Amino acid sequence: MTTLIKTADDIEKMRIAGRLAGELLDYITPFVQPGVTTEEIDRLCHRYMVDVQHTIPAPLNYAPDGMTPYPKSICTSLNNVICHGIPNDKPLKNGDIMNIDVTVIKDGYHGDSSRMFCVGEVSAHARRLCKITHECMWLGIAKVKAGAHLGDIGYAIQRHAESSGYSVVQEFCGHGIGKNFHEEPQVLHYGRPGTGLKLEAGMIFTIEPMLNQGKRHLRVQSDGWTVVTKDRSLSAQWEHMLVVTDTGYEVLTLSPGAPPPFKG
Template identity: 55%
Template sequence: MAITIKNAEELEGMRAACQAAASVLQYLEDHVQPGVTTGQLDDLAREYVLGPLGCTSATIGYTAGGSRPPFPGAICSSVNHVVCHGIPGNKKLKRGDIMNIDVTVIKDGWHGDTSKMFYVGEPTVLGRRLSETAHTAMVAGIEQVRPGATLGDIGHAIQQVAEAEGFSIVREYCGHGIGRVFHEDPQVLHYGKPGAGEVLKTGMTFTIEPMVNAGAPGTRELPDGWTVVTRDHSLSAQWEHTIAVTDSGYEVLTLRNGAV
């Protein structure tokens, strides 16, 4: 699939969809508490997306082009050693858990995709450090975005931050182009070499969403066809924003309360 370049009007559509997605994470913030289940959080997200937001969930029933069973949730709920694509259900959160919530909505045909880490009560020292490092790595990648830079510049910056803290980057999953299609080109790797890969151009929109493991980078997929966990059962953390390349650099389309 070719990379799509968005014009000013199309970027307005992307902004609206991305801000809608960001608002879901803000809405869920106060509900992430010890004792709540991931399924209850999904119910809240589903009602909010389909009700007040007036949007469609991009993940409910998503099959990745028919290669996977339909995803049942309006959110991906990835707790502790779950890397990504965690299916919400009857898992009850407990104090000290770290959790990624990933949400993608469709508004007027445009997709907005974002995720963030949540702490359930007070996290462990390792959980906090891992989450903060993953966030710092994402920001370092975002700061590379400008016309003429490359995807390799983004990946290299992310990798440097994570590995400097003794953590590892998941290799099997990456960021992606996004627009009227949920997943389109380019693939945005979270590791790489400066100057390598696709050259960035104004109007490109894509996600940057590094998955950082406390242990080794290896992962495995569970039999449900979606949930991905660390092979060594170590903690994993992820943050995600949708980014637009602008003439002067970048715009974070999924800002929450003005903060990256």
């Protein structure tokens, strides 16, 4: 498949979708508390998307390659869940860490972002994992500009993750996005500088590193969606969506409540 170069009109519509994804995460932040279920968080997000933002929740009933349709409007991945955790009726506990991954569709265009949340009082080692993963995302973003290579992004992420004592999940990656939820290119979070696809202005994709406290290996649970660490170690993920420009990048999913960029 070919990587699509977005037009100025595409990019403007992606700005709107990206902003709405960020604002959805801002909206849900105060509700992430001990005792609240992830099902309730999903319900609140769904209502906000449909009734307030007038967007469509992209994950709901998403079924690529004949998979079982995803049953909820967001993904909530707790503790040792790497990604695609399905909201349920189990209450959040003090000390949990959780990724909330949201994708909205506005006027046919997708906006995709995720954040880590610390529930109540979180251990220092769990908080550090979330912090380093956030730094990795931004170090990868900082490599984006026309003429750079995808391998530059992956190398920056992998180097910081592994030097901090963490492993990088290799089976899941960032992706192109636009009118389709997932497009080319695949944006690996490991690699070698100067390798891979050369970036061009107008490309839009996500950078969403997943780091494990233990080994990088994973398994998929029987629901066909929930991905967990094989050794049950904690995992963290952050995600932004961005467009390549001639001089660098523009992050499309920034919002007032987003943690500030890491300048490293």
